[in-house]
Amino acid sequence: MCADHFQTHHWADSHRDELTTRHTHEDALSEREFELLLEACKRLPEPKSYEAQLICLLAGRLGLRSGEITHLKKEWLDQDRDLIRIPQSESCDCGYCREQAKQEAANNEELTFRQAMADRWHPKTANSSRVISFDVSLRVELCIDRYDEFPKLRSTINRRVSEAAEAAGLTGRVYPHCLRATVASFHAYQGVPPVPLQAMMGWNDLSTAQKYIRISGAATAKAIRNVHH
Ligand SMILES: [Zn+2]
Structure with missing residues (x-):
């Protein structure tokens, strides 16, 4: 198989994934x-x-x-x-935290279970530590x-x-x-701008907030109305 052929396939596959993957917003x-x-x-x-x-x-x-x-x-x-x-973190040794720490230590040779536990519990990402x-x-x-x-x-x-x-x-x-996803869609529809929406939801990427806003259609409709009226 030539490299070109492989790349075409690869592109088609990822494109298909993009179209068929079920996203939470749905x-x-x-x-x-x-x-x-x-x-x-x-x-x-x-x-x-x-x-x-x-x-x-x-x-x-x-x-x-x-x-x-x-x-x-x-x-x-x-x-x-x-x-x-x-x-950013909270001391916890619940079953879930122990399980997560065990997995982290198993996937990282330089990390012991005890070290992984020292950081538990913490939210999903650094951006998830937030005030609501x-x-x-x-x-x-x-x-x-x-x-x-x-x-x-x-x-x-x-x-x-x-x-x-x-x-x-x-x-x-x-x-x-x-x-x-329900609250993200709700606020996007109500016209909450991307930056506060991202801050509230604790997302790492602004693009996630932008996606909810684009899908809600409310901001698009408002911008178009403002131009025409
Ligand atoms: Zn816990």
């Missing part, structure tokens, strides 16, 4: 679906009801990742200023005001979201990360 819920999900949380028995509401609002209105919800502590909350501060205002709505504020730590395993977080989705009769795939 799993974003509509605002209607998100409201149905929250209504369904309220119908679950306590304490599941509150846990499910908190998880759905933290992920679906504030953009927290499940790892962040799992490790959320009362000290992260600034109730006076309505802020959540996601730290939770006064976006009274509903979010009231829910966070009631927050008291509860034992949160990643599996519990996933289960609460699935239980609420099932109670809401939502048929598509509903999982914590698609709630993050």
